[in-house]
Amino acid sequence: MTQPPSPIEEPAEDRQAASPLTRLGEARWILLFAFAAAAGAVIVHEVPLTTALLAMAVIVVVACFVPRKTSSRRVKLNAQREIRRMWPGTGMKVTVDALPTPCFVADGRGITRYVNKQALSIYEGVKPGDPLSFSLRAPSLLEAFDRVCTTGEAEKISWIEKVPTETWYEAHISPIYMPGSAGQEKMPSLPDFILVVIQDLTENRRLERMRTDFVANASHELRTPLASLTGFIETLQGPARNDPEARDRFLSIMLDQAGRMRRLIDDILSLSRIELKAHVRPANAVDLSEIVRHTTDALSPLASDMGVEIRLQLPDTPVRIRGDRDELIQVTENLIENALKYGHDGKFVDVGLERPQAPQDALTWQLSVRDYGEGIPREHLPRLTERFYRVDVESSRAMKGTGLGLAIVKHILTRHRGRLEVESEPGQGATFKVSLPAMENVEGLPEKISA
Missing domain, CATH: 3.30.565.10 (Histidine kinase-like ATPase, C-terminal domain)
Structure with missing residues (x-):
């Protein structure tokens, strides 16, 4: 598979297409200057004509067969390289838009270059050209962004926001080096772009907390009637062994406590069954x-x-x-x-x-x-x-x-x-x-x- 040309190199097909006559035309001003210098040397300094012609022939051969870049081509290639480094391409934009989470593309200076649709719907007022800190104000996130710009290594951080409600977020920050850039060759350089992907973990954390609280509360609710049953059983086996009146009273209380445990277990199971099919809408x-x-x-x-x-x-x-x-x-x-x-x-x-x-x-x-x-x-x-x-x-x-x-x-x-x-x-x-x-x-x- 043919590799695309580097943005800082002259394409190979352009070098092959340049004929000797084309190269000679590109060096015409150098040749005119050399011809004038040779003529002056012959007239003023009385240099032998044969020597001057030989020098001119060598200069013509060099101009015809030695490849060189024109200044216009260098300017064009440098401009293309700067464009690539300044703004993300269409392929990157399409890829970022396809992601289901809010994504920001910034350059190594922290300037927002592109945001996907999910980010626009959540972070109002964000626009390319503004500093990333205008949209994302979490100090830990901005510090991680600076570290990625400096070290060139991806990071993942989490943080909590208290206002207006308690919410949990996680961000993946990754550097992007374009083909042919210095960072891709393991040389110290700012990344061409930084990709910031943000995930909202609030629902998962709340569900986790809810499950933890549910287990703790259920254990507490079951522990009370279970302790009552255990105490009454020990009493009936001991001091109240031969006391019919106490036995009848204790058995009645034990029945109530056992009924309480049964109702609690039934409600817990009922709640679990409802949660299992919460995403399925009724069809009848x-x-x-x-x-x-x-x-x-x-x-x-x-x-x-x-x-x-x-x-x-x-x-x-x-x-x-x-x-x-x-x-x-x-x-x-x-x-x-x-x-x-x-x-x-x-x-x-x-x-x-x-x-x-x-x-x-x-x-x-x-x-x-x-x-x-x-x-x-x-x-x-x-x-x-x-x-x-x-x-x-x-x-x-x-x-x-x-x-x-x-x-x-x-x-x-x-x-x-x-x-x-x-x-x-x-x-x-x-x-x-x-x-x-x-x-x-x-x-x-x-x-x-x-x-």
Whole structure:
């Protein structure tokens, strides 16, 4: 395969194409000067004519057969070399644009030469010709950039930005030497270009932290009932061995603790299953109105035991959405059950299904569950869907809650492209609103509604 000519060398085909006559024409001024000098030597200094002609012949032979560069060609080649060093070529631009992460191409002085589309969408106002520090202000990144310019060795660094939110970034900084440059020949020289590739690691770090917190919290939640079971078993084997009254009381408590462990394990497994298929959108068409009515009927015994009346407001026609029936039942059941447990003092729980009034939500259905209990303090609202988060720990455990119910609701709604909103004022109860896309807002849905 033929190699391209070096930007600082005369192409071989140009040297071969230069004929003796062409070279003689390029050296015409030198030959005229030599002829004048020879004539002057013959006339003034009385040099023999034969000697002068011999010298002229030698000069003509040298001009005809010795290759040389013209000044115009040197200027052209030098200009081409400078252009290559000053600005990235089309091939480099196309390659950088194809990368899925933000990329900056800068020269050895730190001047931005090119940015790809991803970088333009994230870093507003960045443009070629500005210093790289105008766009990337992380001190550790700029220090690494200077080191790469000095040493010519690639580097990878990570840093955290606290404003406006905590985010993690990683940057790969690599030098680029163009063919024929000094850096490619292992000579000390500034790189022709520096490629800076930035990756956002925020989501991965948050997932890692979430998993770590989840394991720690799950271990803590399981440890308490397990310790209770162990203590009561040791008591029944020892001091309470022959005490029927204590045995019956302890066995009842042990049953409650075992039930608490079972509910916690069930919720953990349920959350894991939902996370496994979080990226797969449901394909079945379901009737949300029927799901709400079915769930309300199933919870009516619990409402009766607590002295609470569930008031339904559902449309007469089916509410068709795309979703997983079992998961939507789980969402509805969690919300209504929470309203019954924590808002039973209000004696009523309102469950409604309607179209939102806002124009931007016209293609959605909204399920609302309102209780008339004590309400939720405003500072707790943003954290309600966190795993194992409880507004009142003792009250939650007394109601046999695991702290995972609303986290499960959030993950199910994420899979269904829905959202959860909470409105509450202390002493005025709480309202949980679930918005889900209507069937006419989804293309390619099956017509059959699953039962």
